[in-house]
Amino acid sequence: MTSLAKDGTPASPLVEVKDLKVHFPIKKGVIFDKVIGHVKAVDGVDLSIPRGRTYGLVGESGCGKSTLGRALLQLTPPTGGSVEFDGQELTKLAPGKLRSMRRRMQMIFQDPLSSLDPRQNVESILIEGLAAHGIGADRGERRKKVAETLDAVGLPRWALSRYPHEFSGGQRQRIGIARALVLGPDLIVADEPVSALDVSIQAQVINLLEELQDQLNLTYLVIAHDLAVVRHISDVVGVMYLGALVEEAPSDDIYAAPLHPYTRALMSAVPVPDPDVEDQRERILLAGDLPSPANPPKGCRFHTRCPWAQPTRCADERPVLRQITVEGLETGSDHRVACHWAEDIATGKLRPHEVKAELVHQEAETPTEVAPPSEPTSII
Amino acid sequence: MALLEVKDLSVVFARKGEREVRAVDGVSFDVDAGEVVGLVGESGCGKSVTSLAIMGLLPKRGVRVSGQATFDGMNLLQTDERTLRDIRGRDVAMIFQDPLSSLNPVVPIGLQVTEVLTRHRGMKGEAAKKEAAHLLERVGIPDPTRRLKEYPHQLSGGMRQRALIAMAVACAPRLLIADEPTTALDVTIQAQILELLKDLVRDSGTALLMITHDLGVVAGMCKSINVLYAGRRVESAPRRVLFAQRHHPYTVGLLGSIPRLDAPKGEKLRPITGSVRDVLPWAEGCAFAPRCFNRVDRCVDGPPELVWTAAQHGYRCVNPVMEAETAK
């Protein structure tokens, strides 16, 4: 990648993920469990995140984006592949070493309430990490650090003695951010950081994340289902479908020139709060549901729902991420797509056709996938 | 006369030993046949309570409902439970946010659809089954005859929502109330469901009351939009008028908070400060005043009234935003 850091010099990658795989065994049996298959939540993902930048991972529920985030942090053990963090291979690190490494890579969760221990007050939540890594010589020094972090995320001092349930959703998310921030990490993986929040609060949190990045030169991996949010906050966007990246591009390019049929469909489905845009644009409606990750389609995983699917190659050859060159279309060197027919689709040589929805049965659901986002309960 | 006329609807939760909560405070709006009306707001603004009150689905104890909700000349708030039961499902149907908890988990989909047909249309046996399959096909469920025998957990979220919509439209209701019908779904599935709802409205002339927190959803499909805040309607306008010029600072702030897919990169979001908890009681002044970027002394002189412009644009604000995009 030729990404440049904000000052214009080439940025070295902080995180390098190569061919990462996370397969969950599906077990069956009365007395002894027998493995009868695997849910391939993440199935061969390469990505690299430059220092001080934001990589946005977007995809629908069940695509494996959350699992990827957790596997990157070694919270879910990967089945294969490698994760290099600042030159250190994480997958082979001894447990003790990994634990002390966690100081440098933190996580922000979707649901701020369930990710905070209801029995801890804010002070003890924030001090826990400091104590675990032996940061700060004494209590006074730790309290000072906690107070500074509280200021940084915009929470009042009186918050220290309060418990999570006494805060509003937005404030809780600030506590979650403070918990990650207090350790002074280099990398923060944010898994759906705003999807559980009210609309007016989402913007506060997004702005806060951006300000913190500017001040502290943080590196983010932002995982979300909302393409608009991801595009807004990220430098590079990766689109995931059924455990694999289908397209990766700088966030401006992905909007200006989406190359993969799935990205196009996703883009056309996001509602825009503007009647003129809404009335004019053409929707690419996908037929049916996401196929089961336990039994993904052969070849290109999207071919069962793809309006551009062709009789050759799509069903039997798995496409890899590659750069394409199309006349009349500016595609940067860091714009990569996993589609056999990307050139012909981009030039308009191939036209979309009708797709008949296939039956998809709800079986073996990905075990650690987060629930689809929902608005907080609306009745009082 | 509109199909549904809601006038001065108020809902007060008054549980024993607890502070009274005025969830809905004098809300009025009309829904005409064949049109889509949006109720927009954040959690706690009273939009869901409004729909439950119209349907008579609020608990009787500890809840005071006042005002009028006239459906086809009949005030639903004064109607007895038995008549309401007949109206619900036949003339007025509802779609909820969470399709899984709205379906009975131990009864096959087919039986749940035929039940509605038997109850309201008197259909039985093979005829009902055939009609049920037809309905599932109409809402875009593939292989409907096989699906009839399946249980809710065997369907995906999108298919469940389709099944619920099939049940809702089984009796060709004249009014459909959709309470956050796509919030629990993925965007590509959301697009499918919204398209389906639009088709239903266009083909059958059903009126649709769309309740959502997503301004993007209403921008694409609602004829007129009502924005609620702290139980009151703070802005109301036909959708093009509203999106061309927002007058109420809350609506302005709400729109400034959403990252737009088509916005150039690097554009800052303009969030509303504070949280929905920071409200002023309406009796004291404007409930939004503590969070408002445009507030002036007059905001707390008393409850602001809805002001109407010539373009059927109403806003409840004493210091409205007048020129386009003036939020700071």
Added chain:
Amino acid sequence: MTLTGRKKEKIDRLGELAGAPEESGQSLLREAFKRLRRNPAAIAGAIILGLFVLIALFGPFLVPHDPVEPIGVDNGEVRSGQGIIPGISGEHWLGYDHQGRDEFSRMIVGARQTLWVGVVATFFGLAVGSLVGGLAGASYGLGGKWGRRLDGFLMRTVDILLAMPSLLLAVSIVAILGRSLLSVMIAVGMVSVPVFARLLRGSMIAQSSSDYVLAATALGVKRNKIALSHLLPNSLAPVLVQATLTLATAIIEAAGLSFLGLGNPDSAAPEWGVMLADAQGFLDVRPGLAIYPAVGIIITALGFTLLGEAMREALDPKLRK
């Protein structure tokens, strides 16, 4: 467009009023206690138990007669061989028992031993059960493959205990340990071990997949620290509720053992279960002798059950707003 003086204050004050909680830092436990105080069942239970504890503590110093002295036989009023056991009188409020002892004094003094047996037995069961269940739950939730094996071993052992009929188990334990007050307590406690173990384990496993445990792992907190400071405190509520409910059954079970003649070998020491057992020979002469201890046991058990159920409601996160 600026706000001046009083009006600005008014907005700020009202905004704060709506926004910030009035009191400082309310823990969940304190909130649960608040809800408990509003529940009439809890108050009734607490009153019953308060009385019971007061009687057990101070009763023995206040009784009108010596509970082990056969006063009635000495003064010739009681001749149980001939079926003569005088009932309620001004001097002896509940009459004599079959050995001529003052029934009222025995009831009062017996409360102490009944409470003692119940509390010690439950505490024993709670301690052993929590140890086993906590270890199993923590190792299943956080310990990986070997943790799951340890959990499997511990839980199969507990299952064996659970498979045995509780009374049979208690009787065998008393038979092995010999008749003594301590063996009754151990036997009754042992019966509740599997219940506590399974409950704590299940609750801990459920908690171990929650986001805040993942968050603590991501923070780099050590596993045993996570188990002790996150898993355990958040899993204890159902176990404590169960302990309150178990106190009720423990009292009944201890009475059952005494009834079967496996109780305290010092049969002169008053205890409600023993009194109930002794009364069976005189049911037709003086049914009161069976009724008083039975009613005592029932009311006490009811008190514990009421309080336990109220605690369950108060601590239930689903009922919280």
